[in-house]
Amino acid sequence: MSLRILATGGTFDKHYDEIAGKLGFGDSHLPAVIARSRMTVKAALEQLPLLDSLEMQDADRQRVLASCRASAESAIVIIHGTDTMRETGEVLGNAKLGKTIILTGAMIPYEIANSDALFNLGFACGVAQTLPSGVYVAMNGQVFGWDNVQKNRVAGVFQPG
Amino acid sequence: MSLRILATGGTFDKHYDEIAGKLGFGDSHLPAVIARSRMTVKAALEQLPLLDSLEMQDADRQRVLASCRASAESAIVIIHGTDTMRETGEVLGNAKLGKTIILTGAMIPYEIANSDALFNLGFACGVAQTLPSGVYVAMNGQVFGWDNVQKNRVAGVFQPG
Amino acid sequence: MSLRILATGGTFDKHYDEIAGKLGFGDSHLPAVIARSRMTVKAALEQLPLLDSLEMQDADRQRVLASCRASAESAIVIIHGTDTMRETGEVLGNAKLGKTIILTGAMIPYEIANSDALFNLGFACGVAQTLPSGVYVAMNGQVFGWDNVQKNRVAGVFQPG
Amino acid sequence: MSLRILATGGTFDKHYDEIAGKLGFGDSHLPAVIARSRMTVKAALEQLPLLDSLEMQDADRQRVLASCRASAESAIVIIHGTDTMRETGEVLGNAKLGKTIILTGAMIPYEIANSDALFNLGFACGVAQTLPSGVYVAMNGQVFGWDNVQKNRVAGVFQPG
Numbered sequence: 001m002s003l004r005i006l007a008t009g010g011t012f013d014k015h016y017d018e019i020a021g022k023l024g025f026g027d028s029h030l031p032a033v034i035a036r037s038r039m040t041v042k043a044a045l046e047q048l049p050l051l052d053s054l055e056m057q058d059a060d061r062q063r064v065l066a067s068c069r070a071s072a073e074s075a076i077v078i079i080h081g082t083d084t085m086r087e088t089g090e091v092l093g094n095a096k097l098g099k100t101i102i103l104t105g106a107m108i109p110y111e112i113a114n115s116d117a118l119f120n121l122g123f124a125c126g127v128a129q130t131l132p133s134g135v136y137v138a139m140n141g142q143v144f145g146w147d148n149v150q151k152n153r154v155a156g157v158f159q160p161g
Numbered sequence: 162m163s164l165r166i167l168a169t170g171g172t173f174d175k176h177y178d179e180i181a182g183k184l185g186f187g188d189s190h191l192p193a194v195i196a197r198s199r200m201t202v203k204a205a206l207e208q209l210p211l212l213d214s215l216e217m218q219d220a221d222r223q224r225v226l227a228s229c230r231a232s233a234e235s236a237i238v239i240i241h242g243t244d245t246m247r248e249t250g251e252v253l254g255n256a257k258l259g260k261t262i263i264l265t266g267a268m269i270p271y272e273i274a275n276s277d278a279l280f281n282l283g284f285a286c287g288v289a290q291t292l293p294s295g296v297y298v299a300m301n302g303q304v305f306g307w308d309n310v311q312k313n314r315v316a317g318v319f320q321p322g
Numbered sequence: 323m324s325l326r327i328l329a330t331g332g333t334f335d336k337h338y339d340e341i342a343g344k345l346g347f348g349d350s351h352l353p354a355v356i357a358r359s360r361m362t363v364k365a366a367l368e369q370l371p372l373l374d375s376l377e378m379q380d381a382d383r384q385r386v387l388a389s390c391r392a393s394a395e396s397a398i399v400i401i402h403g404t405d406t407m408r409e410t411g412e413v414l415g416n417a418k419l420g421k422t423i424i425l426t427g428a429m430i431p432y433e434i435a436n437s438d439a440l441f442n443l444g445f446a447c448g449v450a451q452t453l454p455s456g457v458y459v460a461m462n463g464q465v466f467g468w469d470n471v472q473k474n475r476v477a478g479v480f481q482p483g
Numbered sequence: 484m485s486l487r488i489l490a491t492g493g494t495f496d497k498h499y500d501e502i503a504g505k506l507g508f509g510d511s512h513l514p515a516v517i518a519r520s521r522m523t524v525k526a527a528l529e530q531l532p533l534l535d536s537l538e539m540q541d542a543d544r545q546r547v548l549a550s551c552r553a554s555a556e557s558a559i560v561i562i563h564g565t566d567t568m569r570e571t572g573e574v575l576g577n578a579k580l581g582k583t584i585i586l587t588g589a590m591i592p593y594e595i596a597n598s599d600a601l602f603n604l605g606f607a608c609g610v611a612q613t614l615p616s617g618v619y620v621a622m623n624g625q626v627f628g629w630d631n632v633q634k635n636r637v638a639g640v641f642q643p644g
Contacts, residue, residue: 003302011343018429019478021333023345037280038268039302040318107199107340113433119198122283125302130291141164141200141286156341157201172504179590180639182494184506268501272596317502323625359602360590361624362640429521441520444605447624452613463486463522463608479523 001129002042004073005030008064009050010081012106012117025050029110030079033121041129044073053081053088053105061091068092074099075128077121081105082151082158085137089146093135101135102128103146107156162290163203165234166191169225170211171242173267173278186211190271191240194282202290205234214242214249214266222252229253235260236289238282242266243312243319246298250307254296262296263289264307268317323451324364326395327352330386331372332403334428334439347372351432352401355443363451366395375403375410375427383413390414396421397450399443403427404473404480407459411468415457423457424450425468429478484612485525487556488513491547492533493564495589495600508533512593513562516604524612527556536564536571536588544574551575557582558611560604564588565634565641568620572629576618584618585611586629590639 007013007028015026028047046067051060068076080088082105092101104124106117124138135146139158150161168174168189176187189208207228212221229237237260241249246264253262265285267278285299296307300319311322329335329350337348350369368389373382390398398421402410407425414423426446428439446460457468461480472483490496490511498509511530529550534543551559563571565588575584587607589600607621618629622641633644 001303016430016434019476036275036277037302038277038318040320041302043302108338111435112338114197116197116199118279119283119286122280122285122302123287124283125280126284126287126299126304127291129304130288138287141198141202141204141283142162143287143290154341157199159201177591177595180637269499273499274594315502325624358597358599359624360599360640362642363624365624436519438519438521440601441605441608444602444607444624445609446605447602448606448609448621448626449613451626452610460609463520463524463526463605464484465609465612479521481523 001075002044002073003125003128004044004046004071004076005034006064006067006076006078007045007047007050008056008060008078008080010053010079010105011109012079012104012120013050014109015111023109033110033118036118037122037125039125041125043125051081053084056081056084056088061088064088065091065095068097068099068101069095071099074133076101077124077128078103079105079121082107082139085139085151086146086149089135089137089149093146098133100128100131100133102131102138103136104138162236163205163234164286164289165205165207165232165237166195167225167228167237167239168206168208168211169217169221169239169241171214171240171266172270173240173281174211175270176272184270194271194279197279198283198286200286202286204286212242214245217242217245217249222249225249226252226256229258229260229262230256232260235294237262238285238289239264240266240282243268243300246300246312247307247310250296250298250310254307259294261289261292261294263292263299264297265299323397324366324395325447325450326366326368326393326398327356328386328389328398328400329367329369329372330382330400330402332375332401332427333431334401334442335372336431337433345431355432355440358440359444359447361447363447365447373403375406378403378406378410383410386410387413387417390419390421390423391417393421396455398423399446399450400425401427401443404429404461407461407473408468408471411457411459411471415468420455422450422453422455424453424460425458426460484558485527485556486608486611487554487559488517488526488528489547489550489559489561490528490530490533491543491561491563493536493562493588494592495562495587495603496533497592498594506592516593516601519601520605520608522608524608526608534564536567539564539567539571544571547571548574548578551580551582551584552578554582557616559584560607560611561586562588562604565590565622568622568634569629569632572618572620572632576629581616583611583614583616585614585621586619587621
């Protein structure tokens, strides 16, 4: 079993820019996070442009789809912003790639105290190896089908819908 | 789907005692870790005596078995020391409980920089919900059957064997 | 010797709001930070409204001045945003209170990886106890007089000027 | 003003060895800690053998003394184990070097959650630049003369004595 991990940005990978005084994107944290996870399963990391998911356009989703289609690995974890996981999931789901694709992300950036990022990545890497082919959202310790998930923006959690 | 999480100690849960100047066990980190994970799946935490797994005796393993047997949840994650996961796995595996039981732990304590604990817990909580009933060790981003795993103490990783 | 610590906000005390998805102000981190410092010197914490220093108005600076004037302790550390330390320093310096007042802050919020906040607080608490009365800015491991300091916004450091 | 920072080990600099499963010494954390502090004051780092201070012998203290004597900087911060700060302080104090020498350390290693190490280093770097020549212990947000300090091992704090 081997994994592909696609970095596309989102809250998970935000970085505090001390000169600008705000959160944005710099180098992805994923290389350090993967090293920290001590994964011995082969995990190919592919970095796409890092974006806030509210700014993702159709072309960005098509690029994610192209990477999934081209992936030699049939188990894929996508690090994604939480606000449009469902939209990207729909693009990937409709393509019926015959792979197990897990969208995950974080409510708090990896580099900020009390972040859920590392937990979510572990969770996603687990279910990517065990679920049948399909497109899923994995957040809050739960797996959702891409067509039955919504982010509850008031509570800050994912739920069926 | 709901989960039971059994805390039994191990490196994952070690705590630095600043008066004694060494690592030992205090209050379990698991309540804070579970809160941090933002799990919305129901997760019942059960704390057994926190032990270094090298000090686990038969009676301790029987207590873990009793908790698994009594568990109303059929998906169980056990936080365990890395040195004797296989021995506990054997006790649980031979009992044929018809539940999905995942042994996990950490190479670096949760409270120490660069710890794999949170990743491993996420991974274990994922595969506990997706694997068929059986007893497994989940470490290094991989799932092993309880009777085909060993810790490579030189490299500090788990491998088949 | 005893200290007064005034929390006024700034980058030091910013908090990531996971629902809003941005940095702002919540409860001050100072109570936790002071506990972590294990200070045995008596340190009275006084929390003023937490503000981004770019949004500080004259009335806000007068409130800081009033707190310094009323302080029973003659050694005062002010946690302040980095962008207008000099302006607040001028208000305090011109008041000639006969106390040792140290303005400090952080380039990276306390709760974000690699933050300088804890170092700066330690530094400030040290020089607050040892410098003669006056108003100072303490950043980057250096002490500056309030009337001879500027923030180099390109480099993100403080320097004389 | 410029500083010399001497790394001699102690709790501050302990590192968790995941293969051995215990705390010991590896590469010093000081280069990373100094970078994190964003000090612009010139700080020369000198690494001596990293030791638990309970294992420091006379020869080790003489080496610390030799480094202080040879230091081109007259402000020196020594990162030291907490258990024998007083003994090293006595060797340095009796040598009457005419420099400002600050012994500091930590109750919790830098790499463990809730560590006081970064606060203590900031505190020490502050008072090293402001105190008259002499040998001091700086812990718990307080400065002690080398001949009037003791570690209260039950409470885990420093006090006069």
